[in-house]
Structures are given as structure tokens and as C-alpha cells.
Amino acid sequence: MLFIEALNRASTQPNEKKLISRAKYRPTINHKDSVDLSSAAHQVKEIHLNSQVKTPLTASTSVFANLIEHALSYILTSNxxxxxxxxxxxxxxxxxxxxxxxxxxxxxxxxTAGYLVPEVPQRPPAKQLIFHIPVKPSYGIPVDMTLLISPNNGSPEVPSLFHTFPKESWLPVLRTPYLPDFLDQQVTHYHILLDQDGEPDQLSPLYVHINQSRIMSEDTFSPQTFGLRIWRAKNNTLTPVVLGDSKIGLLFIGHYTPIEGNPITEEERARQASNLYTKA
Known part of the structure; x- marks a missing residue:
């Protein structure tokens, strides 16, 4: 478990930057041979995480990370x-x-009247999963917290757990070293989105920065976590919190601030600086 020392009073959480803005209205022109794309395609945005843009890892974010770890261990029956x-x-x-x-x-x-697909038997619709987790302080009675897990709307294949697990589950106690007063001040309801569209080696840019003894073989981790991406859903905004990789395992990045747009590497910046522009 990952635990960070708690302060006497819970600090006020900074307002999270909204990543997803409303799409601009554009008039649509229909042509005979046109193809309508899903509006979900316009919602996808490129973001990047920069090692220099982050907030300190606090006890509050530690509790959140351990709730996710606790739920995933229960779902995947793995430590x-x-x-x-x-x-x-x-x-x-x-x-x-x-x-x-x-x-x-x-x-x-x-x-639409112009395009009908043949009726194909489908599985029951995927459901959101609710996990009730009693979080035990260093002494006293547990604080009940809830983790709501939703499937990724943009994924072509919804993980089977959203069909096989009951809608509500009561998990074993999560023990923490924190005082009761601290846990009483924490957020007790979180909503996360489970996305398995990432690559198994999505953390490969980090391999060179980690001691090679921490790089593991694929049989060390649960294959169900390879390419896993977990997003926190809050105020109609998604922010990345956990990434799964076949060499590193599960990495919590919830205290890194996402930046919209494509990152510019040092090589690209140097290349642009060396270009010469002349006017005709």
C-alpha cells in the first residue's frame, strides 16, 4: 500500500483544470456520398503529462490511490x-x-432511413459497478467510502467484468495509518472510468529513468492490467490517475497536471531553432 503522512487538517483540494470543453458548433452539410461520424470522435483530445508539472503527493491522494488498488485487487483476484x-x-x-x-x-x-444494420443478438448492456469500501483509521470505526467504476465509452470492447460482476459489491476493510479525524474530512465518493485501450508498454518512455532492477518481466504482473488506463470522472471532466504497463505494473499519476496538445521534445525544439527562414 502507498501511504503518505497526513497533515493535521485536510488541505483544500485545488480546482482541477477542465480538459474537455464543449465542441464548437459547426453547420453540417450532407452530401449523397457522405459518412456521418460519431460525435465521440470530436471529444477525443491529445494530452501529455510532464514530469515538471505536478502537485505534491498528499495523504488525500494516497487514500484515493489505495482505494483503486484495493478495488482492482478484488476484481482481478490478485495482490x-x-x-x-x-x-x-x-x-x-x-x-x-x-x-x-x-x-x-x-x-x-x-x-437512419438510408442505412439499416441487420439485427444481431447482443450481450446485455454494460453496467456501472459500485464498490463499498470500509476504510479503517489507525483506531476507531471505519469510514465508508464508495468507488463507482464505469466502462470506457469509446472502447470497442467492454471488459467482461462490467457484465459479470454484480452492480454493487461490499469489499473487505482497507486499513490505513491515518487518524479518524483525517479520514472524516476526506472525499467519500469517487467515480473512475476504466479504459483498456492503451498499449501494454505505454510507460516505455520511463524505462530508461528507472533502475533496471525495477523493470519486471510480463509474467510478474496481471495481464489484465497491461495497457490499463484509469481516469477520474469529475464535473464532466476526465483526468488520468493510473496507468498499467507490462514492465512497470500500475503507476499512479493522479497528481500530475494534464496539458492539452502535443508535447515538443528537446530534439524538436532544437531542430526548429536551427531552421532558417527567408522571405522571397
């Missing part, structure tokens, strides 16, 4: 561990990770 960049000494290195933000809401299937 998982969520690392922090601080544990791997990544907080003192320079690195950049690029991600695509999945769509927030799924678009309901609509049938």
Missing part, C-alpha cells in the same frame, strides 16, 4: 500494488507521456 513516481524515483527525472482522453458520454445508436 496488486500501485506504485507512485516517487517510489520509482521518477519525480527527479525529466519525462513526457502522451495520452488520448476518451469521450465522456456514449452516443446512443441511431438508425
Amino acid at each position: 496488486l500494488h500501485v506504485h507512485s513516481p516517487e517510489e520509482l524515483n521518477l519525480d527527479i527525472k525529466d519525462w513526457i507521456l502522451s495520452l488520448q482522453v476518451p469521450p465522456v458520454k456514449s452516443e446512443q445508436d441511431q438508425k
Whole structure:
């Protein structure tokens, strides 16, 4: 478990930057041979995480990370561990990770008069999963917290757990070293989105910055975590919190601030600086 020393009073959480803005209205012109694209395609945005743009890892974010770790261990029936960049000494290195933000809401299937698909038997619709987790302080009674897990709306294949698990589950106690007063001041309801569209080696840019003894073989980790991306859903905004990799395992990046747009590497910056522009 990852635990960070708590302060006497819970600090006020900074307002999270909204990543997904409303799409600009554009008039649509229909042509005979045109193809309508899902509105979800317009919601996808490129973001990157920069090692220099982060907030301190606090006890509050530690509780959140351990709730995710606790739930995943229960779902996958495996003793998982969520690392922090601080544990791997990544907080003192320079690195950049690029991600695509999945769509927030799924678009309901609509049938048009000009295009009808044959009826195919389908599985029951995927459901959101609610996990009730009693979080035990260093002494006293547990604080009940809830983790709501949703499937990724943009994924072509929804993980089977959203069909096989019951809608609500009560998990074993999560023990922490924190005082009761601290836990009483924490957020007790979190909503996360589970996205398995990442590559198994999505943390490969970090390999060179980690002690090679921490790079593991694929049989060390649960294959179900390879390419896993977990996003926190809050105020209609998604922010990345956990990434799964076949060599590193699960990495918590919830205290890194996502930056919109494509990152510019040092090589690209140097190349642009060396270009000569002349006017005709």
C-alpha cells in the first residue's frame, strides 16, 4: 500500500483544470456520398503529462490511490500494488507521456432511413459497478467510502467484468495509518472510468529513468492490467490517475497536471531553432 503522512487538517483540494470543453458548433452539410461520424470522435483530445508539472503527493491522494488498488485487487483476484513516481524515483527525472482522453458520454445508436444494420443478438448492456469500501483509521470505526467504476465509452470492447460482476459489491476493510479525524474530512465518493485501450508498454518512455532492477518481466504482473488506463470522472471532466504497463505494473499519476496538445521534445525544439527562414 502507498501511504503518505497526513497533515493535521485536510488541505483544500485545488480546482482541477477542465480538459474537455464543449465542441464548437459547426453547420453540417450532407452530401449523397457522405459518412456521418460519431460525435465521440470530436471529444477525443491529445494530452501529455510532464514530469515538471505536478502537485505534491498528499495523504488525500494516497487514500484515493489505495482505494483503486484495493478495488482492482478484488476484481482481478490478485495482490496488486500501485506504485507512485516517487517510489520509482521518477519525480527527479525529466519525462513526457502522451495520452488520448476518451469521450465522456456514449452516443446512443441511431438508425437512419438510408442505412439499416441487420439485427444481431447482443450481450446485455454494460453496467456501472459500485464498490463499498470500509476504510479503517489507525483506531476507531471505519469510514465508508464508495468507488463507482464505469466502462470506457469509446472502447470497442467492454471488459467482461462490467457484465459479470454484480452492480454493487461490499469489499473487505482497507486499513490505513491515518487518524479518524483525517479520514472524516476526506472525499467519500469517487467515480473512475476504466479504459483498456492503451498499449501494454505505454510507460516505455520511463524505462530508461528507472533502475533496471525495477523493470519486471510480463509474467510478474496481471495481464489484465497491461495497457490499463484509469481516469477520474469529475464535473464532466476526465483526468488520468493510473496507468498499467507490462514492465512497470500500475503507476499512479493522479497528481500530475494534464496539458492539452502535443508535447515538443528537446530534439524538436532544437531542430526548429536551427531552421532558417527567408522571405522571397
